[in-house]
Amino acid sequence: EVQLVESGGGLVQPGRSLKLSCAASGFTFSNYYMAWVRQAPKKGLEWVATISTSGSRTYYPDSVKGRFTISRDNAKSSLYLQMNSLKSEDTATYYCARQAYYRGFAYWGQGTLVTVSS
């Protein structure tokens, strides 16, 4: 059974940093692109980042480019999101997702809430 378990969320002040983690199990992690998708409170879904199987390629929307960094450790079956220079508009539940070849998200974690506030 595919499992994705996020951790690392919490309350952080504007301008500070936070690192999210996602522990994957139930599949061969190194074979899949992985992604982060977020959802602000009572709002829709927003794709945040994607990383290739080896980690050599990463993709971001303009809203987080230069501030967020996605990475992975295939030996540990783990995905990460380093978030710097956080803004109030980054407040959201962050989901770890397994990305399929068709660039859709076949599996999702339960999410971790990040609140950016002073």
Next chain:
Amino acid sequence: EIVLTQSPTTMAASPGEKVTLTCRASSSVSYMHWYQQRSGTSPKLWIYETSKLASGVPNRFSGSGSGTSYSLTINSMETEDAATYYCQQGSSYPLTFGSGTKLEIK
């Protein structure tokens, strides 16, 4: 960036009613994916590559479309189908989602 516009924003349907949700893209895309999100839970892949049902999705659901216009249809609405449905395009980065259609039961 490809912008996805979903309609309606909110709708209510009676049990047994046929329901159609629409997603329009600002540029042509190769296919569309759909997600179901029930209140307080993570999204679930529902339909992928326009018309393929994800595992466990009842066959009263179907998807269709091409180019810039796509739709999700429920042949006969059931109580458990009440949720928010999002479309998403994977044709090009940045990957984008529609703003969602909230489907309620009458």
